[in-house]
Every structure is written in structure tokens, then in C-alpha cells.
Amino acid sequence: xxxxxxxxxxxxxxxxxxxxxxxxxxxxxxxxxxxxxxxxxxxxxxxxxxxxxxxxxxxxxxxxxxxxxxxxxxxxxxxxxxxxxxxxxxxxxxxxxxxxxxxxxxxxxxxxxxxxxxxxxxxxxxxxxxxxxxxxxxxxxxxxxxxxxxxxxxxxxxxxxxxxxxxxxxxxxxxxx
Amino acid sequence: xxxxxxxxxxxxxxxxxxxxxxxxxxxxxxxxxxxxxxxxxxxxxxxxxxxxxxxxxxxxxxxxxxxxxxxxxxxxxxxxxxxxxxxxxxxxxxxxxxxxxxx
Numbered sequence: 001x002x003x004x005x006x007x008x009x010x011x012x013x014x015x016x017x018x019x020x021x022x023x024x025x026x027x028x029x030x031x032x033x034x035x036x037x038x039x040x041x042x043x044x045x046x047x048x049x050x051x052x053x054x055x056x057x058x059x060x061x062x063x064x065x066x067x068x069x070x071x072x073x074x075x076x077x078x079x080x081x082x083x084x085x086x087x088x089x090x091x092x093x094x095x096x097x098x099x100x101x102x103x104x105x106x107x108x109x110x111x112x113x114x115x116x117x118x119x120x121x122x123x124x125x126x127x128x129x130x131x132x133x134x135x136x137x138x139x140x141x142x143x144x145x146x147x148x149x150x151x152x153x154x155x156x157x158x159x160x161x162x163x164x165x166x167x168x169x170x171x172x173x174x175x176x177x
Numbered sequence: 178x179x180x181x182x183x184x185x186x187x188x189x190x191x192x193x194x195x196x197x198x199x200x201x202x203x204x205x206x207x208x209x210x211x212x213x214x215x216x217x218x219x220x221x222x223x224x225x226x227x228x229x230x231x232x233x234x235x236x237x238x239x240x241x242x243x244x245x246x247x248x249x250x251x252x253x254x255x256x257x258x259x260x261x262x263x264x265x266x267x268x269x270x271x272x273x274x275x276x277x278x279x280x
Binding site for chain 1 (some may be wrong): 182183184185186187188189190192193194195196197198199200201203204205207209210212213214216217220223224227228230231232234236237239240242243244246247248249250251252253254255257258259260261262264270
């Protein structure tokens, strides 16, 4: 059996590489491809962490649904022209300074605050399996589960309304002209 | 050899991923890539939650990730609807061009 730490270093390094590729790529389609590889690697990290159900959900929801949504919009909009206008003066140096501060602070907090004890080698039987997650979801977390379904409905209606309102308005304007 | 890593190594990895995502949000100007970077940040936090669940042997951390995935899906749907609307009214998808309060 492959050691957890070996997988962690290999997959972790690849995750960071794909994240950097996503943030630095000029073409949105390339960024989307980097993102899907990043999400696939995250699913492997979930497997290493004994979360097989979440790994499956990660692939289905993130690498499947969210990905397709992004690609749809990228293809719908096409390659948009990049504005040549200068953003806020000093925006970039300020952002980089803030990011360095954020990274330093978080790393400091993590190395100081988080326990350096090794992760326990033994877990309850079937930890993270669909049965285990489902048991917790429909007993202790059943009320949040219902709220989340309501939130999804609201988001669904909201997305349709936002994307639809402008079109009817524009059609009305054209008729007016 | 199994489980030979401390929780702090996992949290350092997620910190790095989170900062990369934040860099994308702050430095990129294409609004679609900004949205993708937000997803990257959410993803980093999800890994941290799963690692914490693993460290404590508690399933609740994984349930948090389940809910955060749902919120991320809703956020992407609404966010991309907004992007499409912005593109329809401005003809661009650049964050620096979204500086007017009227359509």
C-alpha cells in the first residue's frame, strides 16, 4: 500500500501547480481545464483523507456540473476584449503586499496553532463512506439539509430571473425603437 | 507508514491553495477567471475541513464540506447569470469596466 505521505506530497504539489496554471492562464478555456484538473486532484486528496463519498461528490458536482457551467458561459461570451484602462493606481503592489501578509499570517497561525501530532492511524469502521455520511446527514444535520434545498431553489429561480430580465427589457427597447 | 503526516502539513497545503486563489481574485481582471479563483478558495477550505475531520475522527467536518459544495454550486449559478447579464449590457467581461450603477 502506498504511504499517505508520499501521495500527499505528489498530489499536493500537482494541486498547487494546477492552481498556479489556472490563475496565470490568459485564455479562460485553458483556465477552465486547469481548474478541472485541480478539482480531480482534490478528489484524490479526499480519498487519501478517508472521504470516499466526498471524493465522488467532488468529481460529480465540481468537475462535472460546475465545470460545464463555466465552459458554457465561456463559449457563450467568446473571447472578450481586454480593457486597456489602468486599474486603481498602485493596485498591483498593494494586492501583492496584502497577499504576502495573508499567506505569512495564515502559515504562522497554522504552524503555531495546529497540532503537530500525527493523524490517528485508526478511524471508525467505514469512516466517510456514503452510509456513514448519510447517517449523519439525515439524523443530526437534517434541518440544515432542508435549508440547503430551499437555498438551491432560491438560487435556481434567482439565476433564471437575473439572466432573463435583461433580455425581455432589451426586446422591449428594440420594439420601442 | 500510514497516517505519517501531522494536521499542520495539510493545513499548510490548503493555506497555499487559498492564497493562490486570493491572488487570482485580486490580480486577474477577467471576471470568469475571478469566479474560478473564488471556487479555488472554497475548494482549499473544503480540503482543510476534510483534513480536520480526519484528524479528529469526526464525520461532521465532511458534512460541512457537503453543505459548502451546495453553496458553491448556487454561487456559481447566480454568479455566471450575472456575468451573462453584464456581458449583455456592457459587451465586456472585465472587472474594471463594471463601474457604473446604471445598466
